[in-house]
Amino acid sequence: MITSSAPVARLHPLETLEFTNSYARLGPAFHSPVAPTPLSDPHLISFNADLAGQLGLDPAAAGRPGFLAWLNGEHRLPGSEPVAMLYAGHQFGHYVPQLGDGRAIILGEICTDHGERWELQSKGAGPTPYSRNGDGRAVLRSTLREYLCSEAMHALGVPTTRALCMAGSNEEVYRERIERGALLLRAAPSHVRFGSFEVFYYRNQFPQLQQLADYVITHHYPQLQQADNPCLALYQEVVERTARLLAQWQLIGFAHGVMNTDNMSILGLTLDYGPFGFMDTYDPGFVCNHSDHAGRYAFDRQPDIGLWNLSCLGQALLPLLDENAEAAAELATAQFERYREIFTAHYEAGLRAKLGLQTAGTHDLELAQEFLALLADDGRDHTLSFRRLAMFDSGDNADNRELRDQFINREAFDAWSARYRDRLRRENSDDAVRRAAMNRVNPRYILRNYLAQQAIEQAEAGDYSELERLLQILRRPFDEQPEHAAYAAEPPDWSRSITLSCSS
Structure with a gap:
């Protein structure tokens, strides 16, 4: 179709x-x-x-x-x-x-x-x-x-x-x-991926390493050609794009599953979809890959793995950064802290947006982390919980019963919601404006594994209608789409039995 x-x-x-x-x-x-x-x-x-x-x-x-x-x-x-x-x-x-x-x-x-x-x-x-x-x-x-x-x-x-x-x-x-x-x-x-550079570094084929860097800069980062050190500028750009990408993954609850360096794009793209998974229940240690027995690529480890992979790329680029090996290493390792700063800035800004905060406050990260801890402790759905939070009423007499009743530990939610209400009031937040803003960044529809599995089973029987339906729904993830409300419901119990491996 x-x-x-x-x-x-x-x-x-x-x-x-x-x-x-x-x-x-x-x-x-x-x-x-x-x-x-x-x-x-x-x-x-x-x-x-x-x-x-x-x-x-x-x-x-x-x-x-x-x-x-x-x-x-x-x-x-x-x-x-x-x-x-x-x-x-x-x-x-x-x-x-x-x-x-x-x-x-x-x-x-x-x-x-x-x-x-x-x-x-x-x-x-x-x-x-x-x-x-x-x-x-x-x-x-x-x-x-x-x-x-x-x-x-x-x-x-x-x-x-x-x-x-x-x-x-x-x-x-x-x-x-x-x-x-x-x-x-x-x-x-x-x-082109990180591993495209690694192969020539470890083979000591430095002319080919330079040729590949020149190719990537010419075709995909032409603005870097006039830099004092184009290869360092290339590495800096990849560090920034990767940090931003990892922040986006964490904000939407996406786990890649196989963050090997050969699956990391030199352009900062999400590359090679295998045993990926969007989290249902919020679990920081979520491992979507059944083959990842040690949990190397668990959800909460992804930002650190992103940096680890960038260190491998930096190692491969050393001969191009400076003729002096020690100076080259210093140039590369200086980017590690920059990665952390860029990731943190984009992740914290994204969390503020998910909470509907328009200004930056001193304790915003703590507030967001407390909400995530509530979700983890109570086994709440990551995507739906942020989407529902848009309906929070910051009025004096509001009890937010619908939100409160989702949690087992209602006292903990009450304590958190009081802090959230105070934070909204400090920036004179308007509930209607905030709700609209939150619904622009907190999706209602994601590709849950059980939805993909249903489409697969129908496709294997020769019926591709569910595939096309899902495509149309997922292309409008922030819209209400009331006719497709069932696709935004809590996942069924049987979905927990779905396992994915490196062959998925």
Whole structure:
């Protein structure tokens, strides 16, 4: 099915889009040329007309036979030059010297009429030289989850890769069980990741390391070209974007699940959706990945892991920061405190906004943390609790019974609400204005795992209507949407039995 989108200027048929592949120009040290392996008897499941318009692609292209043939790798458009990227990475804290795109192939990139650069990557397109004896395929289950979540994150205002479309087939793919094969056409300005730099650092291939840094700066951070130390400026920019991204994840209750350095974007995007999870019940130690036995990537550890990953990137960039090794190390480590400051500033500002506070107060972080502690102690839902808090009545005689009755420890809530009321009054807060502001930052709808699971089960039976319904709901996460109120309800008890692993 094709989702609707408002028309934009200069929409092109697929055949007239100007494809190139600047990453392929870097040379064979950075990638391997590889042709996609077509899925048998594919069919288009969903097409993102909104993103198509941004790319300058006429959404009508999705209905033409040539589109599916191109998506499936049966024919190539001029200039596309498919390649699989080489990279390494630290996985669960341990360095793996060679990884790379094991089931993804960059088909090419589009430069839009507005000067935007979009790299299109087919995920599930068959084996590559980096598949490590894998089949290079993706299954319907994981493809649908990434498709839904990347669009949900985009609607929430979180930097992310996106997906233009997904296709399915009856081709059998084995994971924990036999599943149906699928394709995802992922789009991002770049899929370069921290591990892309690590591979050349640990191989002592410093000319290639410099070449990659120059490429990223030229194509994605051109404003840094005139800096006194462009590579240091690049690192500073990545530190800032990563700190801001992690703050956004924490504010919406999103756990990535596999924050390996090969899953960290050099552009500060949410990259590689696997066993992710939005928290239902607020639990600081929430681990969404069943494979993460030690809880390395637990929700409350994500900000520290972000810094740890940045230290790995900093290590890889040392030869480019300064000829003197000690001076280079000082330049890199000086950014660690800057990461903490940027993360803290954005996280605290976000918490104030979630509480509806318009000004900065000395004890605002403490007030927010006390509310989070209430949610944790009482097992309250993270998303719904902040959304409901917008209805708090700051009047003298208000008892806020509806809010109060949600908590087991009502005395603790009463004590907190008294402090909250005092704080609102200190800035002369208007309840109606505050409610509107809170509802613009506290979503009503998120992609809960049970919602994704229901869509998966229907899709595996050949019914994609729930997928399309969820897409429409998640693209308006802050709107009330009373006709879809059931999607904003407390999750059912059976949802607790859902487990996700690195193969999800």
